[in-house]
Amino acid sequence: MMQLHRSLARKWTPPSACRGCIAVEAELTDVGRAAGGNSSNTSSLFSPPKPLYSEPMSLFAGQRILARWNSSKAADPIPSKSDAAKASPDSKSQPDSPVKPSTAPASSSGIFAKVRDALLKSASKAASRNGTGSGSEETVAPPTYPDMKRLFSLAGPERKTLVFGLCLLLVSASISLLVPFAIGKVIDFFTSSQDEKGGEKTIFGLGFKSVAALMVFVFATGAAARAGSSIMLNLAGVRIVQAIRQRCFGNAVKQEVEWADKSHGDVISRLSVDTSIVGDAVTYELGDGLRAGLTVLFSGTTMFLISPALTLLMMAVVPPAAIGAVFYGRYLRDLTNKVQEAVGQMTRTAEERLNSQAFRTVTAFNAQRSEQRRFDEKVNSIAKLETKETYATGFFYAGTGFVGNCSILVLLTYGGTLVSRGVITVGDLTSLLMYTAYLGGGLANLTSFFASLMKGVGAGARVFQLVDRESEIKLDQGRDLTEAEKRSARIEFKNVHFEYPSRPGVKVLDGVDLTIERGESVALVGGSGVGKSSVHSLLLRYYDPTHGSITYGGAPITDILPAALRDQLAVVTQDPILFAGTVFDNIAYGSDPTPSRQQVEEAAKMANCWEFIEQLPKGLDTEIGARQLSGGQRQRVAIARALCRRPKVLLLDEATSALDAASEHLVNQSISEIIRKGDITVWIVAHRLSTIRSAQRIVVLKGGKIVESGSFEALDKPGSAFRQLIGSQIERDDEGASEVVEDVEQQQREIPSSVSAASPSGRRSLHTSARQRQSNSGEKARDEQLHFVSSGPASISSSSCRHPAIPSKPTWSVTSLLSSASEDEGFTTAQLAHLHKLCALEMPTDPEEVQKLKDEMRETKRLIDVVRRTPKLDLREDEEGTVGLVDGRVRDEMRHEYEEMDQEVERQEVKIDEEEGTRILSTDEALKGAKRTRRGFFVVEKGAGGAKEEE
Numbered sequence: 001m002m003q004l005h006r007s008l009a010r011k012w013t014p015p016s017a018c019r020g021c022i023a024v025e026a027e028l029t030d031v032g033r034a035a036g037g038n039s040s041n042t043s044s045l046f047s048p049p050k051p052l053y054s055e056p057m058s059l060f061a062g063q064r065i066l067a068r069w070n071s072s073k074a075a076d077p078i079p080s081k082s083d084a085a086k087a088s089p090d091s092k093s094q095p096d097s098p099v100k101p102s103t104a105p106a107s108s109s110g111i112f113a114k115v116r117d118a119l120l121k122s123a124s125k126a127a128s129r130n131g132t133g134s135g136s137e138e139t140v141a142p143p144t145y146p147d148m149k150r151l152f153s154l155a156g157p158e159r160k161t162l163v164f165g166l167c168l169l170l171v172s173a174s175i176s177l178l179v180p181f182a183i184g185k186v187i188d189f190f191t192s193s194q195d196e197k198g199g200e201k202t203i204f205g206l207g208f209k210s211v212a213a214l215m216v217f218v219f220a221t222g223a224a225a226r227a228g229s230s231i232m233l234n235l236a237g238v239r240i241v242q243a244i245r246q247r248c249f250g251n252a253v254k255q256e257v258e259w260a261d262k263s264h265g266d267v268i269s270r271l272s273v274d275t276s277i278v279g280d281a282v283t284y285e286l287g288d289g290l291r292a293g294l295t296v297l298f299s300g301t302t303m304f305l306i307s308p309a310l311t312l313l314m315m316a317v318v319p320p321a322a323i324g325a326v327f328y329g330r331y332l333r334d335l336t337n338k339v340q341e342a343v344g345q346m347t348r349t350a351e352e353r354l355n356s357q358a359f360r361t362v363t364a365f366n367a368q369r370s371e372q373r374r375f376d377e378k379v380n381s382i383a384k385l386e387t388k389e390t391y392a393t394g395f396f397y398a399g400t401g402f403v404g405n406c407s408i409l410v411l412l413t414y415g416g417t418l419v420s421r422g423v424i425t426v427g428d429l430t431s432l433l434m435y436t437a438y439l440g441g442g443l444a445n446l447t448s449f450f451a452s453l454m455k456g457v458g459a460g461a462r463v464f465q466l467v468d469r470e471s472e473i474k475l476d477q478g479r480d481l482t483e484a485e486k487r488s489a490r491i492e493f494k495n496v497h498f499e500y501p502s503r504p505g506v507k508v509l510d511g512v513d514l515t516i517e518r519g520e521s522v523a524l525v526g527g528s529g530v531g532k533s534s535v536h537s538l539l540l541r542y543y544d545p546t547h548g549s550i551t552y553g554g555a556p557i558t559d560i561l562p563a564a565l566r567d568q569l570a571v572v573t574q575d576p577i578l579f580a581g582t583v584f585d586n587i588a589y590g591s592d593p594t595p596s597r598q599q600v601e602e603a604a605k606m607a608n609c610w611e612f613i614e615q616l617p618k619g620l621d622t623e624i625g626a627r628q629l630s631g632g633q634r635q636r637v638a639i640a641r642a643l644c645r646r647p648k649v650l651l652l653d654e655a656t657s658a659l660d661a662a663s664e665h666l667v668n669q670s671i672s673e674i675i676r677k678g679d680i681t682v683w684i685v686a687h688r689l690s691t692i693r694s695a696q697r698i699v700v701l702k703g704g705k706i707v708e709s710g711s712f713e714a715l716d717k718p719g720s721a722f723r724q725l726i727g728s729q730i731e732r733d734d735e736g737a738s739e740v741v742e743d744v745e746q747q748q749r750e751i752p753s754s755v756s757a758a759s760p761s762g763r764r765s766l767h768t769s770a771r772q773r774q775s776n777s778g779e780k781a782r783d784e785q786l787h788f789v790s791s792g793p794a795s796i797s798s799s800s801c802r803h804p805a806i807p808s809k810p811t812w813s814v815t816s817l818l819s820s821a822s823e824d825e826g827f828t829t830a831q832l833a834h835l836h837k838l839c840a841l842e843m844p845t846d847p848e849e850v851q852k853l854k855d856e857m858r859e860t861k862r863l864i865d866v867v868r869r870t871p872k873l874d875l876r877e878d879e880e881g882t883v884g885l886v887d888g889r890v891r892d893e894m895r896h897e898y899e900e901m902d903q904e905v906e907r908q909e910v911k912i913d914e915e916e917g918t919r920i921l922s923t924d925e926a927l928k929g930a931k932r933t934r935r936g937f938f939v940v941e942k943g944a945g946g947a948k949e950e951e
């Protein structure tokens, strides 16, 4: 019914153009109500009034039908604003709607108003063609007969409802067409004193009362038929639009990424506006067309039957006026075009400047005034054009009104003569005038029907283009993965070449060879724009390589169903998209079957986001929009979403690039945890050292090829492409540890045969590989043993003579502790934060907590200082390798330290070999213990494997 209302509102607006017209016109207007201009109301005598003066012109509207037909054929199917408004109440929000609100007097019930509407419509089309429309990416060919056939085929499922509705419409139209005839007879009844045979006055042999009763009955039937047809056509329209929208969206989401990139805006316009136009075309417009055709036929025939002479006179008077109107209309149309263009520019400016991102920039740069000026310019140019248009429209309406009134005068003069000569009766003249109005309205409606039909066909073609489009990468093509292939999960790129379809000839990948085994963690690094994300896109089958092959579990991915392949993968992008809904919905998104709350909770915990989710007002059930979480939170929710799918391969594309240090730390912690578990292949694309470090293998992409591959230590050497890429980051990182290095170098000088740890690359690895080990996967980590040594007789290693403060191999904890070179009692907050980051621990933010931590760490610091102050230490080498020694004082200190430790930790995680005085902690144990006993965690030092023997 809403659509019916909109349709009525569109078709009839108060005839303000008739204000001030001559009295005879006002009188005739009353009898001319319900004339064809408002076909929806033709069955009612109490329909909105319609200026009859304008109707004679409509006799020649037919001359323009052909022109309209031709112009419609070439018309861009992008709808005018009025159509958009009719199609959808929301369409007001479409910023690039090419049509401006009408400033003309609202008078669409007359034929001239129809002409003007038509001009506005064609102007809007022209404006669309001029680029102020939504801008379709794909051009649609002019509609053909098969297009039209197909358009009506859409109405197929609603055939019965439509036929029933149309039949009712014909009934109501027929009744309304009898009205002028009946009125003429009634007038004759009252104006004649006796019937021709001198008998009692009758109408078709019936008394007036019977005729009146019959007319009431007929009108009631007409009204009922009208209501029925309106309901039927509306219902059919709603259902047709519903079905088309579902089909369109269903096919749109199956398309390949490339298509979505370039057609996004266009698809939305097809889904919202075009579907409505199509629905209207095959329902109301069809109904209106039928009614209009019937009206023209019936009115024309009846007019000729009543008075052929008067009818021919009408035909002779109006054409010259119509020709003038057409020329004037063209001028108006050009003006309207310019207005549309200016409105388009204004809309674009507003849209560009007021979107949330741009708004922040405008505010930050205090650019409100310059923006206001820019916008004012646009608005002023529109106002200028509209002023011109206002004058032009005023004269246009005045002119058409004048011509219309003159036509009526001619008609009345000649008609009156005929009446006085007794050729026709007063009733006949009245009927003729009314049929003239009907004919005019009918012709105008036919014109608008053909235009709407053409628009419907155009919109239909665009809709069909969407419905019929076959994706380049078909979702139903391929086979499922075998269990063996799933288990293998080996990813292999073989000589992969790639260029984006939109940029043929621009090579992005130029022979990439890369193999990633199941459970491996690989960081793909390279300069900006080198093609890192493109590699992920190829694995996800957003695109297919131009040459070469990609296999998963040994099977070429082009042989596998895209959905089966994507089931194995999960991706976290740089700027993850969250959807409106609850946190639960967002984490569960894409998991099939829907995960339980427990599974979602687990995923959230793994992704380090459970803590903040718990703090949300409704926890997992809190509603969040696309941007209602911080960047770090969004990123972690996206990781949780990826993990919830239990993928075999996790693709992280710059997953921490937009984060601050604290959020990055949390995200990295999640990633490291996942890598450590080692059951998911993790393929990271990253720039940041902190992220890259967590990977077992680093692969460098340069010039479209893999140029280096290896561990961080292996690649971090002078002259390597990797060093070139992230050298500056390493330098920065080193600065934080410069105190350590200086200290180490100082000690190196004291011990001439010192190890190479002091060399630049050695120093670097001292820090970096330590962190690397934090993220090593399970087995490897368990093999690593950490231990302290106490004093005792020892031999000096022949290969490395070391101060115990200089570890034989890079360490991840002691080295950092030594950075507290000062003699101060405790660690500074910065040092503590650094240590925490190294140990993947969360640094408290509360000052009280920090103070507590400082106090707690004081003892540890003291221990370290004691170690560093010990002037000369014995070094020895046992069967397993070189270990550093500390003297008895240190051991005592350590004992004291450990005595204070958490009893549980001592029992479970710290073993003390009394004889050797060796304390051992495995990495895993240390990590676990670290959560409770930071001191125990920090003071351990990596040995060379003696721990195995201890175990």
Ligand SMILES: Nc1ncnc2c1ncn2[C@@H]1O[C@H](COP(=O)(O)OP(=O)(O)OP(=O)(O)O)[C@@H](O)[C@H]1O
Pocket (backbone or CB within 6 Å): 261, 500, 502, 503, 508, 526, 527, 528, 529, 530, 531, 532, 533, 534, 535
């Ligand atoms: N959809 C696309 N259509 C056309 N060209 C594209 C498209 N996406 C990316 N490109 C181009 O392909 C090249 C590689 O892009 P890609 O996003 O893979 O680089 P990247 O290494 O991930 O860059 P960054 O590190 O800056 O994110 C770039 O030159 C880019 O301009």
